[in-house]
Amino acid sequence: MRTERRRRPAVRVLFYVGMSLLAIPFVFPTWWMITSSFKPIGEIFSFPPTLWPQNPTVQPYIDAFTEQPFLLQYWNSMYIAVVVTLATMLFSAMAGYAFARIRFPGVNALFMVVLVGLLVPSEVTIVPLFQMFNQLGLVNTHWPILLVTTFGAPSVLATFIMRQYFVTLPVELEEAARIDGLGRAAIWWRIAMPLAKASLGAVAIFTFLHTWNLYLEPTVYLQSPELFTLPQALTRYTDAYGGQMWNVQLAAATMTAVPVLIVFILAQRQFVEGLAQTGLKG
Template identity: 50%
Template sequence: MKSDLLTRRVAAATPVRPVPARRRRATTRRRRGLASKVALYGLLLVLSVPFLYPTIWMVFAAFKPVDEIFATPPRLLPTEWTLHGVERIFTVTPFAQQYVNSLYLATVIAIGSIVVGALGGYAFARIRFPGAGKVFLVLMTGMMIPGEVTIIPIFRWVAQLGLMDSHVPLIVVPIFGPGCIVSVFIFRQFFLSLPDELEEAGRLDGLGRFGLFTRIAFPLSGPAVAAVAIMKFLYAFNMYFEPLVFLRSPELFPVGLGLTQYQDNYGEPLYNTQIGATALTVIPVLIVFLFAQRQFVEGLTRSGLKG
């Protein structure tokens, strides 16, 4: 009892130090910053709803009967859950093989585009040769030519070589055709931003042109590699027009073309099965983008720094 009374008297006798104004201002700024972050994240969450809702609806639509898919007003969750549409994804068409085909094509095209784009971009950025600017200008004009214009001569060339109904034209044309111009441009702009002192130091160490590329320039081009890889992977995984022209066998179809083959005996689309298969095709695209989104944005940003 006496100790408690003594403690209270000491506390009452001790003067209360006022909180410094600088500390109060810092606390106020932290609270305001926290409130701003909460408001910003809430606003972004609300703005993301129109973009996320179709994907979420697509996932749940795979478990709906066909009549519920066209219900008015549309409902997110099914009133009657069914696995009938999901079960037919792998039985109506060889979807598993088509899925593997798309992954294979996307991986090969992405790697090939990185190699060709890096070599071409490095040549235009770091090697001085007569007419480099004019050649690059002619190369860039290829981006203005629609693919529908060049598909007929490419089709005749592929038919004459006997490469129809194979994956060869689907790999060669995106890597070495007009589609590689964007890859060359991204790598060129990135290599232009590298300091000249890096190559000068490499030359002092006895590196040749190929050594400068493989040991200095290319290892530093991570953002450009990620940007090209994501762009080409998305393009190749969702290919539709080129497979429609060059392929005939369903076993060789990628998923983009295979999704059009979900039909019943009367030729009517199997909507719930088609939607379920479409939802499965989104998975690798999301995985690739989530793991490399920062490098992708940085690569696109740095491609416009110089040149």
């Protein structure tokens, strides 16, 4: 017994050392991005490369706001991500509850049709959708991004997650609610939704991250720099000769990635719990 107790701390130390080594390939790119954003552009390509800026400067962060309307583009990404996330949470919760708790003819077949949306790449539908929005006069506005993202593949996955959770709710909860005089809508809002906080949190996190990093749809639908979102704006930092302003681009990328990374780190436990409750763990 004493030998086993002595081995446990050693095994734990080896485990943490091994996990730390495995984390290096994932942490190093983020570290390099943040530190290089404080370097002059010549130092970024110095050899051997430096892990810490030798002559740190905040000029790339200033240039990120002066070269183009970065603050406005930040706001565009933020409000689009928030609106799409809230709308996806609402619609996926309603659809997931309907597929899980309401019995009607063809419910399983209809649910399979909805799941087919996960198999259709966005590149396949982008041309007909562009033609449709162009005829409606909505190109170079945020409406195509809001609508396509809200009702696209992420919404289908969110509906699947919510449906998988609502299936696990005990029938006795609904029966007791009906005895108390609650209707279907009241049961969904007052009983099912409060119990689905973890799943809603998971849906909110991955929907927000997906929308925040969206690139294809803004590139297709938006033309004015004032309407750009952050992923699209990051590609526009070029000098007078068309060369990439790498330090400015890295500064803008840092301001884009770090806040979302912090939110994900703080909320990752709720994200994992939400997926675990829906049977998607593993």
